[in-house]
Amino acid sequence: MKNKFAAxxxxxxxxxxxxxxxxxLADTYPSRAISFIVPYPPGGGTDISARLLTDKLAKSSGWNxxxxxxxxxxxxxxxxxxxxxxxxxxALAMGQTSNMTINPNMNKDISYDTLKDFSLISVVASxxxxxxxxxxxxxxxxxxxxxxxxxxxxxxMGTPGIGTVSHLAMEYLGQLSGAKIRHIPYPGATQAITExxxxxxxxxxxxxxxxxxxxxxxxxxxxxxxxxxxxxxLPDVPTIAELGYENFDxxxxxxxxxxxxxxxxxIAMLNEAVRSALQDPELIEAxxxxxxxxxxxSPEAFAEMLNEEYPRWQRVLQxxxxxxx
Numbered sequence: 001m002k003n004k005f006a007a008x009x010x011x012x013x014x015x016x017x018x019x020x021x022x023x024x025l026a027d028t029y030p031s032r033a034i035s036f037i038v039p040y041p042p043g044g045g046t047d048i049s050a051r052l053l054t055d056k057l058a059k060s061s062g063w064n065x066x067x068x069x070x071x072x073x074x075x076x077x078x079x080x081x082x083x084x085x086x087x088x089x090x091a092l093a094m095g096q097t098s099n100m101t102i103n104p105n106m107n108k109d110i111s112y113d114t115l116k117d118f119s120l121i122s123v124v125a126s127x128x129x130x131x132x133x134x135x136x137x138x139x140x141x142x143x144x145x146x147x148x149x150x151x152x153x154x155x156x157m158g159t160p161g162i163g164t165v166s167h168l169a170m171e172y173l174g175q176l177s178g179a180k181i182r183h184i185p186y187p188g189a190t191q192a193i194t195e196x197x198x199x200x201x202x203x204x205x206x207x208x209x210x211x212x213x214x215x216x217x218x219x220x221x222x223x224x225x226x227x228x229x230x231x232x233x234l235p236d237v238p239t240i241a242e243l244g245y246e247n248f249d250x251x252x253x254x255x256x257x258x259x260x261x262x263x264x265x266x267i268a269m270l271n272e273a274v275r276s277a278l279q280d281p282e283l284i285e286a287x288x289x290x291x292x293x294x295x296x297x298s299p300e301a302f303a304e305m306l307n308e309e310y311p312r313w314q315r316v317l318q319x320x321x322x323x324x325x
Contacts, residue, residue, distance in 0.1 A: 029266060030090055033064040037093035039078025041071045045209055045290070049254050050094045052286050053124060056277040063273075074163070075099030076110050079257075083112055087119065087259040089266040094124075095257040097165050097313075100306065105314045106163050106322060114310055119262035120302040122274045125292040126253040128227035129169045130208045130234070132220040134197050142223035143243050145203060149179035155202040158192030161185045163322065166205040168313060169226050169250040171320045176245055193220060207252055208233060208291035226250040233291045253295070255302060267299055 036054050040046045047069060054065040070078035076099050085091030100114045112118075131142055139145045149155040159167040162185045174181055184201065186192040189210035196204045197219055204211070204220070208231060214220045215234070222237045228249035230239055240248045256274055258267070277283060278296035287294050297305075317323070 029269065030063055032090060033066050034089070035085070035091045036065050036067050037078050037082050037091065038067060038069045039071060039075040039093065039095075039099055040069070042069050045207070046075075046094055046096060046254060048290070049124065049287070049292070052283060053256075053274070053277060056280055056283050057273055060277055060280070061273050073107070073110075074103050076103050076107065076112075079118075080111055082257070083117055083259050085259055087261045087263075089258065089262060089270065092121070092256055092258050092270070094254055096254045097252045097309065098163070100255075100257075101309045101313045102163055102165070102168060102317070105310075105317050115307065117260045119258040119260060119267055120299045120306065121256040121258060121267060121270045122278075122299065123253050123255040123295040123297050123302050123305065124274070124278065125287050125294050126227075126251040127208045127290075127292040128225040128231055128239075128251055129166045129205050130211050130215075130222050130226075130231075130237070131203055131205050131224045132193070132196065132211050132215065132222050133203045134199060135219055135221055136199075137196075137203075137221065139203070139223065140221075142238070142240070145223065146173075146177055146179050146243075149174075149181050150177060152180070154182065155179075156182045156184055156200075158184050158186055158195055158201045158204045160189045160192060160206055160210070161187065163317075165250065165252040166207060168316050168320075170205045171322075172250065172312075172316045173240065173245065173248065175316065175319050176248065196220060212291050231291065232288060232293065253305075271299055 036050055038047045038050045051067055054067060057063060058065055070081045078093060079095060079099055082091060082093040104110045104114050133139050145155060157170055167183060170181060189206040192204045192206060193214055195201050212233060215222050222234055224240050224243060225231050225234060225237055226240055228239060228241050275296040278294045284294050
């Protein structure tokens with residue numbers, strides 16, 4: 001009887017250890033502070049989002065985070081740095097549309113393969129591009145602006161730069177609609193918006209957070225957003241999809257990623273922690289104030305989205321003749 005009891009106890013212990021790896025992992029991870037790499041300078045939108053998230057994660061989980069800014073090459077240097085770290089879950093980064101799907105298709109010097117080299121944790125939030133005109137612009141409907149561009153009239157567009165999501169969203173729309181728009185890139189959104197306000201541009205395409213303060217002040221007028229659904233920050237502004245381009249859906253997203261080959265249990269634990277943090281009303285409100293919508297999806301859903309986004313921007317860049325340099 002004693003031998004049978006010992007055997008049963010041993011079997012039960014073995015089954016428990018196999019069935020609950022996350023419980024075992026919870027006792028050992030993290031064993032030190034987690035480095036959270038921001039591939040952009042301090043104070044920017046990505047930096048603010050990363051600090052909002054890690055602050056909430058630290059409070060909810062008790063984990064310690066060290067935010068490290070590693071800017072350069074439009075966000076690509078930080079991701080290359082991430083891939084040189086151990087894949088033990090103690091180094092994470094904020095990836096996004098530009099440094100994961102656009103830059104690798106523009107710059108031949110980028111060493112990473114987006115679809116193979118990262119462990120995907122969760123998309124954090126997304127935001128649309130917004131099309132704005134000066135308050136006194138003759139354009140009151142985005143469809144009128146596009147019709148002018150389709151008919152050969154000179155329409156100028158300012159963006160925060162070549163290869164930004166704002167620029168490529170409009171390249172994509174031009175490819176779908178046949179509209180010919182003259183692109184004038186600026187070093188940032190502020191300069192482009194200022195030029196539009198002065199009557200020097202037909203319109204500006206930029207991220208919603210970059211334009212919100214100007215929209216709220218009444219110095220520019222929003223005509224459309226690029227997301228499939230209307231933005232909660234601008235509920236009265238139509239989407240481009242509503243205006244005749246049914247499947248048009250462009251968002252600039254931010255996501256938590258790690259180096260390749262992270263343990264699946266660590267990924268699952270991090271995913272659960274991130275998604276739980278993103279349900280916090282204060283964090284949701286903080287993201288919504290700056291025009292973002294909280295996402296919080298699974299690694300599988302993140303991978304599915306990435307496998308759609310990467311080839312889409314590859315095609316847009318090729319058709320726009322913006323090739324790798």
